[in-house]
Amino acid sequence: xxxxxxxxxxxxxxxxxxxxxxxxxxxxxxxxxxxxxxxxxxxxxxxxxxxxxxxxxxxxxxxxxxxxxxxxxxxxxxxxxxxxxxxxxxxxxxxxxxxxxxxxxxxxxxxxxxxxxxxxxxxxxxxxxxxxxxxxxxxxxxxxxxxxxxxxxxxxxxxxxxxxxxxxxxxxxxxxxxxxxxxxxxxxxxxxxxxxxxxxxxxxxxxxxxxxxxxxxxxxxxxxxxxxxxxxxxxxxxxxxxxxxxxxxxxxxxxxxxxxxxxxxxxxxxxxxxxxxxxxxxxxxxxxxxxxxxxxxxxxxxxxxxxxxxxxxxxxxxxxxxxxxxxxxxxxxxxxxxxxxxxxxxxxxxxxxxxxxxxxxxxxxxxxxxxxxxxxxxxxxxxxxxx
Ligand code: SAH
Ligand code: SF4
Numbered sequence: 001x002x003x004x005x006x007x008x009x010x011x012x013x014x015x016x017x018x019x020x021x022x023x024x025x026x027x028x029x030x031x032x033x034x035x036x037x038x039x040x041x042x043x044x045x046x047x048x049x050x051x052x053x054x055x056x057x058x059x060x061x062x063x064x065x066x067x068x069x070x071x072x073x074x075x076x077x078x079x080x081x082x083x084x085x086x087x088x089x090x091x092x093x094x095x096x097x098x099x100x101x102x103x104x105x106x107x108x109x110x111x112x113x114x115x116x117x118x119x120x121x122x123x124x125x126x127x128x129x130x131x132x133x134x135x136x137x138x139x140x141x142x143x144x145x146x147x148x149x150x151x152x153x154x155x156x157x158x159x160x161x162x163x164x165x166x167x168x169x170x171x172x173x174x175x176x177x178x179x180x181x182x183x184x185x186x187x188x189x190x191x192x193x194x195x196x197x198x199x200x201x202x203x204x205x206x207x208x209x210x211x212x213x214x215x216x217x218x219x220x221x222x223x224x225x226x227x228x229x230x231x232x233x234x235x236x237x238x239x240x241x242x243x244x245x246x247x248x249x250x251x252x253x254x255x256x257x258x259x260x261x262x263x264x265x266x267x268x269x270x271x272x273x274x275x276x277x278x279x280x281x282x283x284x285x286x287x288x289x290x291x292x293x294x295x296x297x298x299x300x301x302x303x304x305x306x307x308x309x310x311x312x313x314x315x316x317x318x319x320x321x322x323x324x325x326x327x328x329x330x331x332x333x334x335x336x337x338x339x340x341x342x343x344x345x346x347x348x349x350x351x352x353x354x355x356x357x358x359x360x361x362x363x364x365x366x367x368x369x370x371x372x373x374x375x376x377x378x379x380x381x382x383x384x385x386x387x
Pocket of ligand 1: 118162163164165166167197219262263298299302
């Protein structure tokens with residue numbers, strides 16, 4: 001069977017080379033060609049022996065997910081829709097900022113957690129992405145953007161696993177994918193600049209801490225179990241005490257001395273001053289102070305079927321003030337790319353309507369081309385403040 005080399009971390013690629021009767025170190029050369037130079041044609045890999053190139057041509061490919069569409073926001077955010085087969089599509093979002101370029105990556109087609117305020121959750125779960133499908137998003141975006149900007153240096157400096165899906169419910173693909181992101185022979189991202197966001201899959205938070213402790217963001221959304229059960233159904237399995245306990249354990253290995261809590265601001269649901277005080281109490285009961293975590297308040301991005309609305313700016317401000325006054329570093333996430341439905345929780349809203357996706361898949365080729373990457377307006381504020 002033909003192997004897609006995007007499916008391998010360096011260890012996996014070394015084992016693959018051995019199976020071809022080659023020395024393991026060849027994998028490093030190959031890995032660099034694929035991930036650092038963006039090569040997909042074995043004939044371009046000039047320092048590999050011709051005999052190896054022949055073997056590779058007979059047994060392997062480097063194939064990224066097909067792009068269905070590309071949208072560019074007025075604020076410079078770019079959203080790509082990728083075809084993952086079976087009428088399913090996933091999305092990735094690139095957010096350019098002054099001092100960094102962040103890629104938001106999907107880990108699943110759909111999501112089984114079914115949070116009330118999330119468009120992906122409403123869509124239901126289709127399937128886990130493979131390692132190659134996760135890495136494909138980074139491989140494509142990095143080399144596409146480099147080409148657009150006519151530069152050879154890295155464009156993407158940060159990755160956040162905040163696209164579609166619950167990454168810790170696809171752990172066996174997530175882990176090798178993270179290893180590729182961090183590998184110096186591939187993307188060489190630091191652990192501080194790769195963030196896994198989770199709705200609180202407690203056992204897998206512990207596993208991640210042992211296997212590959214990158215930065216951790218936890219979607220909290222409520223300060224008590226009753227409300228969190230409603231908003232994040234997974235809370236019924238892993239209630240707040242367990243989630244916060246896992247966060248505290250993670251701090252022993254985390255690349256920074258805090259965990260980020262995401263809190264989606266829902267009008268009249270979880271945004272009162274009393275609820276902010278409850279959140280402070282919760283955080284203090286686990287740390288004595290609020291210095292062990294940061295909060296990122298995300299104004300809710302509405303979608304038709306949710307029946308929810310975004311908190312008012314004054315409610316968000318007041319909520320934020322309660323947390324800040326209690327010594328918890330709190331930021332309000334600036335919404336980027338909402339004119340192209342690329343903001344948090346809006347990803348693949350279109351997939352709700354599968355006929356629409358099928359139509360777009362069949363129209364492949366009608367891709368918007370970025371006019372000039374350098375002309376994209378770069379926002380001043382940080383979207384992923386702490387990531
Ligand atoms: N499944 C993971 C990561 C993907 S969701 C998680 O839940 O953490 C990434 C972030 O977007 C989460 O914090 C999630 O709560 C938030 N989010 C989801 N839907 C949203 C919406 N409609 N508006 C604002 N944020 C949303
Ligand atoms: Fe899944 Fe995260 Fe959306 Fe919840 S917020 S449904 S965990 S993607």
